[in-house]
Amino acid sequence: MNNFLDATSFVICRAALSSLVIFLLAKITGPRQITQLTFLDYITGITIGNLAAEMSVNSDIPWYLPIIAMSLYTFLSISAAFITNKSINGRKILTGIPTLLIFKGKVIEKNLSKHNFDINDLLTQLRVKGYFNLSNIEYAILETTGDISVLPKENYRPTILKDISVPTTQSGLFANVIIDGNIMEANLRNMKKDRKWLDNEVSSRGYKIKDVILMTLDSEDNINIQLKNQKIKDDEDNYFL
Structure with missing residues (x-):
């Protein structure tokens, strides 16, 4: 019993x-x-x-x-913050620096790969931000915190339509019919299309699936079609340096 009380007292005091x-330490580093x-x-x-956890329970x-x-x-954390502020x-x-994932409406695949993103990760993050249609986006930037910032195209920037008396219609959902070179057969069927239609639409634009x-x-x-390995100029790739 005494051992139990001693151990409990030890843990309480250490914790x-x-x-x-x-x-x-949190007050020192700042909120x-x-x-x-x-x-x-x-x-x-x-x-x-x-x-802190080890300190609380390890009597050795x-x-x-x-x-x-x-x-x-x-x-170390404070020193790193000082260095990043000065240099x-x-x-x-x-x-690190922010990275362009979409530049002028084009998906930059090499930047996705650089940060272990794939097209599905990007689409998920964009939907969380409220952007279901990739063609509405001018820029998407991966911040150093891991968050994605989005700048929509001019016509799709947020506004309160009821304040300017503009009639609106409800947008429908968008189907991803090709992802990373793979045909999404179920999505294609849901949109009442077939493989022949898809082949024709892609080939008529000079592309291959x-x-x-x-x-x-x-x-x-x-x-909206996004091609693999789309390139941007070096000065645009280093936009945030």
């Missing part, structure tokens, strides 16, 4: 101390939202959390050693 240390965390911030936070480790380690990781090259190395990374079709038969 309280580690919580206080984490609170103080940030989860979406603002860089990769280095994320790794540092996980490591400090593991050290002196209480001050995890505190020293957590303080060093906090100093462009340091920012590129430590946090295997070269298409994405083809969408809406209820009014509007088509």
Whole structure:
């Protein structure tokens, strides 16, 4: 019984101390939202959390050693923030730079691959942002936090239509009929189309199905085709440097 009480007291005291240390270190580094965390911030936070947990339950480790380690990781995070604020090259190395995923309506496949994205990941993120039709998007940018920023084309920028008395019609859903060179047979059937129609639409534009990374079709038969390996100029690729 005494051993149980001693162990419980040990854990309570260590947990309280580690919580206080984490609170103080968080105040030093400053508040940030989860979406603002860089990769280095994320790794540092996980490591400090593991050290705090180890400090709370491991009686073989002196209480001050995890505190020293957590303080060093906090100093590393603060130093990295200072470097990124003062040096462009340091920012590129430590946090990276935003990456264009869509440039002037064209999907940049090499930039998707660079960040382990595929076309389905991109479409999912765009739908979360409220963009179901790729042809409505002028630019999509992968931020260093992992979030995607979208700039729609001029005619599709948000407005409150009821304030300007413009009549509207409800848009239908868009079907992805080709993804990464593969035909989505079920989607094609749902849109009342067949393989012959698809072959004709693609070939009439001078393309081959295997070269298409994405083809969408809406209820009014509007088509948008994105090709694989579309290139942009070097100065445009480094737009955010």
